[in-house]
Amino acid sequence: MASNMSDPLAGLIPPPNEVNNAHKVHSVAISCILLCVIASLTVFARLSVRISSERLGFDDYAIIPGTLLFIGWTVLAAYVNLNAGVGKPLWEITIAEYSLWYKGVVVSMWLYPIMSAAIRVSILCFYYRIFVTGNSKLKLPLQILLATQFLYIFVFSITPAFVCKPYHFAWDPLKHVLHCDDWYYYRTQVGLYSVSIALDAILFALPIVPLWKLKMPTKKRIGLIVIFLLGASSCIAASYKLGIFVNQMHFYVPTNATWLQHMMSRFIPGQWDKYGLTFWIPSQVEPTVALIGTSLPALGNLWTQTSQQISERWSKLTTLSGSKTSKEQNSGGSHNKAWASAGKFGFRGLAGSEVELVQGTNSNFKPTSTVKA
Template sequence: MASQVPTSEQLKALPPGYMAEDIGYRLTNTAIAFLVLVHVIYISHIVSRAACAERNHWEIWTLYPLSYLSVVGLSITGVHRGVGRHMSYLLSKEPAKIVPSFQLQTAMELLYMTGVTFPKVCILLLYLRIFADRKVRIATWAVMAIVVSNFVFTGMITTFVVCQPFAFKWDKTIPGGHCADIMALYTYIGVPNIVTDVAIAILPLSTLWKLQMNKKRKFGLFVTFMAGSLGLIAALVRFAEFYEIPLMTDLTYYGVETMIYTIVEPSAYFICSCLPGTRPLVRHIYRSYSSATIFSWKSDKRSSASRSDNSQSFALGNPVGNHTVFVSTPKANGSSGVESSRAGFIRLEETVDVQSTPGRNEQGEMV
């Protein structure tokens, strides 16, 4: 066990309502919210890549599913029995929940490392495919090496050797067992994540700044790549929480706050890694239900009204793009003779009403 069962005198000395406190609902609500969000984003990502993308790379069917399973596993294992209760309550009322709670927390440590590593690798692989600058590519490879090394040495090896034997992490009754400073491990394991987060946010800036495109599209790309800063914010908050909270004094109670950010941070990385992959789906939806359809309907309605109002309208062909142009001109008076023979022609001295709906050319630019 983590500590001894409190005596009756110790229990009487506790503040009123102390034993009844339960803040586990905070963790439950966070886990449910991110489960829903992660599923929506990942389903959109899969549909976009499978139905709308011209080409998919190997990480779409390997790293992304592993990342998805990691963040979903974090949300599920985070909501376990006993979390949110004071350790004194569990020791005196429900001691059977303590060991399973510590075992699930150990599983969360492993899932956390996979959850923050695989999405970062996906983002860095995207950088390598779209950025041609040699210096940026070298820096990207270096950051990827740091990310993978942190996963192997800090995430895997350290987690398994910090306590000897390994089961001593949740069962303190094992004779001769001992642990290193677990609190330091929990706190400083986030430092490499923060450093690599900053690097990932900075890497694309120079290339994006040099792109020759309109400001609207450039701003959209900046927003897409800077979305990764959401993971950086979560990493900073998590680091501060582990540094300030006296976690080891009441692990099952104070652990709620730290486990919340342990769920939020990898989920933010995963969502950010999926967002660039949803662009084909967004572009397809935008083109299918863009304002061109609305404007075309309005133009048809206006042209129909003009025909009943002594005017006639002609739809002109469009050599480029998907927009529609209508030309309206007054009807000719009379049904025979010279005026009738000129029906369908536009005289230069007459006023011509030209209506055009916006569209896009083959390069996707507004015309």
Template structure:
């Protein structure tokens, strides 16, 4: 049976883990056979306590929320005709897998690594599992957050596609920056020590005849999270700027800003992780729960921010059908930036030189944004003419017998 931290090792594995721990604290001359000396020490009249059950319950809830929200988003994209599947949806598939893997690894850390306990209640073997599971979870976290950011960037491309070339260039540049961030975060976490496996495997590190050389883990994590915070706020600014320019009612804007405010919570969670990291200097396995909580806030809110705009279309009203002598309805799609018009419906009465003022609701498949366009339609119908023509005020001709015709009109943003 493995010994507790700060006690003399009982097994060979205990010895190597104790040696690696002493090396990580810079105590290369200390004898591992005497055990480690990590604060805090066990107090007198101590009663065992653990945060494990509460941690597992919270992690399970996060897994259910992320699967439910993203699963519903992908279901809608695949089965609702007016919602077009895009690359942002494809990116959310690996994003969801990695997002679920992060709390799953945290559950394993509680079960096998002693997470949620005080250091003096953890054995050397438990700390061995905790250490390498924590590093794998950290790699997964940065990659997952990066992939979700890429999905949101692609969504922003769909949102701003018809605005200007500057938006297109800016979004692609931001996408490249996020890709570089993910690649650098992956390799920095994997190869932060020489040899690389010594960073993950404390038993292998203890067997080395020399102390592994590693990049400052705390400094590296702080830099990566600082970059992550900056990217979060830049990413959040794009839809806010676009929606601010769209002409819609204050109620509609408030509803959409409420959706995107979830992204602001992710930004707050990302910033608070830097504060929580400072508490890991002592009793790390007990105090790490603050860092875990804020990391989960960032992760879950990022998943929600990526999916809620699509789910918002469930609550948006469909385009209204207006019936008159000649009427039409059209749908605006951000993804393709075109109008899909339905057939004209005739009431069975002919009028000569009649003017109709028509209101049509234009709905975005991306955000569920409802927009009202007022278009004046003039019909000049000759009773002897088989194929009557309808003429718009800007002199464009619409053929009612061709239901696949499109209006080459660029919407305003």
């Protein structure tokens, strides 16, 4: 009895010494990798279209470091989820796995703000390329937002440095609680995610007014607005992530009866039992949506180029078919020529300037952001 009073860990089940992945779930790591592949291929397609059409701009150069940082984030997510015990019952995780888990958390604190800011810079460069003409009213706001991204990186690269004293205890599972302030970590991360949402929301709303002023049919204007909003819609994913993060802190103190029988329940946050689904998946979805969304305007040209090729090939086929039947039906010749030139169903490939906001030959398709509001 006296022994139990002097040692609060007495009688508790110690952590395992050997790695046991019998009950491990790999779906989180697989999902992160698949999302990375989809987003990376989308960016690659965007750059290919811009290069082939000789329209490569600063926004395209800016998306490259953002994509590389996202790939690095994915490598981190996959490695931690596959090797740090994520996806297993907490009582089956070794101390070495918990140490690697904590290291993943530490790296994510520094990598996330740099990655998200880099993607945001690309979106802002795209807006600058499209909307800033002459003395556009959007020029100064866009410049301020670009400067804000570097301030954002600076501030949120400093705050993680004060989580633990000394810092090497950040990834020591048994001494972490003595030298680290998890609630400081919580508050700084809430601040980080909140600022990220605010910046994304500005990007979300910024293009609506200048796009609405475009001299083009209303239906096409609405379509362009939707495409641009998708590029900044990561604020929705970020809001979801923040909501989950705040909610999960309510489970910081473990309540699982089985887990409370184990020694590590006194050292590990209770919400880590769902960490893969509540942290890594939302954190992966957010940049994925941003990278895909910001590439959609450029990929509009890829769609029109492909549709033109299909239309031309179909026209050739219908022309050949028409020439074979013209000997039998002379009256249908003129109809077949019109049908061939338009393609089946009257389909016609659109010019690139009709899809993406670039300087083209269509004088009716120009931003009018300099027009007085």
